[in-house]
Amino acid sequence: MSATRTHPRLRPPAGSDVLPYVYRVTKYNPADRDENGHYAGAEPAISDHGPVEAAYLQAAAAFAEDSGVDQLAIREPQLGGFAHFGLERPVDGYGLADLFPADPADPAGFHDGALVPIAVAMELVRAMLRDNGAWCRLEAEGAFTVHVGWDQYIYLGSSRPCEAALTRTRALGLFPERLDASPYDFAPDDPAYVQRPADADFWARLHWAVSAHRAVFLEEVFAANASRWHRLTRDTIETVRSKLAPRSQLAVWPDLLTDVDKAVAALPHEGLVEIVWEDEDGRITSTVVDETQFEAVTSQLASARAAGVVSMYAGEDLPLFTAVLPDSDGVLRARWQTEPTPSDRDWALLKTLRRGQVVTGTVTTIASFGVTFVDIGGFTAMINIPELSWRPFDHPSDVVSVGQEVTAEVLDVDTVWERVSLSLRAVQEDPWPQVAQRIGHVVIGPVTKIVPFGVFVRIEDREDGFQGLVHTSELDESSGDVVEVGDALTVKIIEVDMARRRISLSHTQAHTTRSSSLGAA
Template identity: 85%
Template sequence: MNATRTRPRRRPPAGSDVLPYVYQVTKYDPADRDQHGHYIGAEPANSDHGPVEAAYLQAIAAFAEDTDVEQLTIREPQIGGFAHFGLEPPVDGYGLADLFPAGPAGFHDGALVPIAAGLELVRAMLRDNGAWCRLETEGAFTVHVGWDQYLYIGSSHPCDAALTRTRSLGLFPERLDASPYDFAPDDPAYVQRPADADFWARLHWAVSAHRATYLEETYAANASRWHRLTRDNIEAVRAQLTPHAQLAVWPDLLTDVDAAMSSLPEVGLVEVLWEDEDGRITSVVVDETQFEAVTSQITGACTAGVVSLATDERHPLFTAVLPDSDGVLRARWQTEPTPSDRDWAFLKTLRRGQVVTGTVTTIASFGVTFVDIGGFTAMINIPELSWRPIDHPSDVVSVGQQITAEVLDVDMVRERVPLSLRAVQEDPWPQVAQRIGQVVTGLVTKIVPFGVFVRIEDREDGFEGLVHASELDESTRGVVEVGDALTVKIIDVDLARRRIALSQTQARTPRHQGDRHS
C-alpha cells in the first residue's frame, strides 16, 4: 500500500505562510514500512467505522484544543459526483446531509463550522463518502485528510499535550515540513477574475445583447447549479448565489432538443442540461451507457444542451469567482480562463492616457483601424488617425505597420479600447491660428450651398477653410468650380471646433507686410 492515494499532491507556493508545526497522523506503525517507505503491515486502507476512526477524531480535537481553535473554515470543497473518491461505496448525500440541513450548497468554500461539525466532515472523508475539503483556521490550524487514512494536522503551536494524547490513542504522529495537501494555485501567475461591478455590468450587457442567457454556479468541485438569466432577474439570481462560487456565463441552449442531443459523443462523460416548460433546469453528468436513458428523460423539454467536461472543450463566454461582501476575493480556486477573461486581465493593466505600441492588423471597409496591442485588438477611428484631413486610413497607416498611440478609454463592459494616433503627435492647429490675417491662394476642394472650401496649404492633406457665400466676390458666385485657384484671407481659426473661416472679398484689400501665398 502506498503512503498516500493518488489525489493530486499540491505543494505550497514559494513564500507561502506554512504553519511551523505540521504532523502526519496515521494508524500505521512506522516500523511496518519497507525500504521505500511503503506500509507493509496489516492495517486496512479504509476506516474501521469504530475505535480507530474515533481515535483520529479525538486526536484532531486535542490539537484544536492545544491551538485554542473553536471553528474551522471549509476550503476548496469537492463532491465526488460521477468519480467517487475512495474504497467504500458512495453514500447518499456524501455524508453531508445531517451537517448542512439546508442542502449541499452549505458545503461551500469559506463556510465556518464548529469543531464538532469539522470532525464529522473528517469522518465523512475517512469513510470516503465522496466529499472532501481542506479544514483551516487562517494562520493557526489546518486539517487535511489524505487517502488511505493519512491525516495531516498543522498548527501555530507545538501541541505537546496533543502529541502525547495522540500516541496514547494508538496513533503515530510524525513531524513534517509541510502537508502534501497544502493549497497551491494551478497557475500562480494567473490573475483570477472576480465577480465585481465590472463583471455584473458586462453580464447585464451580454444578456441585453442576447449573447448570454445561462449562469453556471459551481459551489463545490463537481457540484453546480444553473440559472436562466433575463434582464429583469440578474440581480435576484445574484442575491441567491453561494459565497465564493465559481461562475461561468453561457450562451442559450438549443430549442431544437433533437439537434442538441445529436451532439452527444460516441463515448465519454458529458453534462446534459435541459429546461422544462415551468422553467426548471435539470443537469446530469452521464456517460455513453446512460445516453439513451437521459434522451428519453428530456422528452418534452423546451431547450437542451450538451456540455463537455473536458477543459479544452468547454467554452463559456466568460467566468469569475465571487468575492466577499467587502469586495476582496478570498476564494483560492481558479476558473479556466476564457478569451474574454484573458482580455479582462489585459484591460486591467491599461489606463486612460497611457501610451502603447502595437501593430496594425486590419483596416476595415468602414474606416476603423484595428491594432494588436499585446494580444488584444484595439481600434482607431478615422478622426483619431491624424490632425489633418484624410480620405481613408490607408493615407496614414498600413497593415503590418508598428505604431505608437494613446489610450482614450478602457471600456470594461464591452471590452473595447479606442486609441488615438494623433494624440501622440504635435497639434498643428495652434500654428494655423497664428496665420489669421494672412492672404493665401489655394484650390477649391468642395462646393456647398452656403459657400466653398479652399485648401490653404500646398499639400494633399492640407487644412481647408470655408469661404461663406457672403464672403465671395459677386463675380465668383455660381461660377467657381472644384479645382479652381482662389485667393482668400484667413479671418478666423476656431480651435475648439477645428474650423477655419476665409474671405475672398477681404483678400482684395491691400496686403499688409507679412502676407504671403500658400
C-alpha cells in the same frame, strides 16, 4: 448535482505563508516501512469506524486546541468524483446530511468559507476518513490547517509547535511525523490567471447578455463536482442572484435548444458529456454520462422542452464568460479558478488598461465605415475616424495600413461592453497652435472644394495640409472670374477656431492687404 468539467484550479491568497509546524499523523508505525518508505505492516487503508478513527479525531482536536483555534473554515469543498478515494462505498448525502442544511445557498451550508465549530470540523474529518464522497480543506488562516489524504493520512499544520498535542497523539497510539509542508496545500495550475469576480461589471454584462440572447443559463458550482443550473431572463436575474451559494463559481452559457432532437443529435460518438435539460414545469436537471449511458438519458429527454450538451473535456464547449462570487464586502477570497474563456481573457487584459495609457498594436482591419481595428495583446481595440490624425484625410487608409504597427493612447475602457477606444492623434504633436500663430498671414493655395456658401482653400504646401473656408462674403468678385477647383487663390487667414478646429479665410482682405503693402512700397 453534476460534475464540473475540470478539477478546480486554486490560487493562494496574497501574502499567504506556509505554517511552520506541519505533522503527518497516521496509524502506521514507521518501523513497518521499507527502505523506500512504503508501509508494509498489517494496518488496513480504510477506517475501522471505531477506536482508531476516534483516535484520529481526538488528535486533530488536540492540535486545534494547542493552536488556539475554536472554529475552522471550509475551503475548496468537493462532492463525489475525484473527492471520493474509492476505498469505501460512498454514503447518501456524502456523510454531510446531519451537519449542513440541504440548500447550498444557506449561510450555514457546505460551501467555501463557511465557518464551523471544531466539533463539526471533526465530523467532516470523520466523513473524509470514511471516504464518504465529501472532501475539503479545513483552515484557520495563519494558525491551523487540517488535510485528510489517501489511506488514512492526516496532515496537521500549526503556527505553534503543539507539544501537548504531540504527546497526546502518541498516547493515542498514532504516529506524528514532522514535515516541511502538507502535500495537500493548495497550489494554482496557473498562478498568472486571475479569476473574474462577480462584481457590478459582471452583473451588468450578464444583463447585457440576457438582453442580447433573450435568455441564458447560469451554472452555479457551489462545490467542486456539484452544480445547479438556472435559466435567466430579464425578470429572473436578480431573484437567482439572491439565492446563489456564497463564493460559488459562475459560468454563463447560451440558452438551451428548444429543438430537443437537435440537442440529442449533438451527442458525440463517445466521450464524457454533461447533458442539461428543462422539463415542462421549468425544472432544470443535469447529469454527466458517457457513451454507454447515452441511450438511457436520451429516453429521459423525450418530455423535455429544452436541452443542451456540454463537453467535459478542457478547451471544448466553453461558456460565454465566468466569474466567482466575492464576499459581502466585495473581496474575492475564494481560490477557485475556472478554465478561462476568450471573454475572461479579454476582461483580464481590460483590467490592466487605463485612460491615458500608451499602447502598441497592429492594425488588423480598416472597416468600410471607417473605424480602424487594432490588435493590442490579443484584444481588438478600435480607433474612430476623428482620432486617426490631426490633419485632414479622405480615407483611413491614407493614414494607416493593415499590418502596420502603431502607437496610440487609450481613450476609454468599457469592461461591460468589452470595448477599448484608442487615439493615434493623442500621441502626435497638435499642429493647431502653430496654425493659430499664422492669423493675419496672406498665403496662396489651391481651391479644394466649392460649396454653396463659399470655397475651401488649402493653406499648406502638403497633401494633408489644413484647409480653410472662404465664405462667399469674403470672395473678391470684382474681376468677374469664376473660381474652379484647382485654381490658386490668394487668401488671408483671418480666424482660427481652436475649439471647433475651423479656419476662416478672406480673399477680399488678402487683396486689400497686398494693395496696402504695394502702396507703402
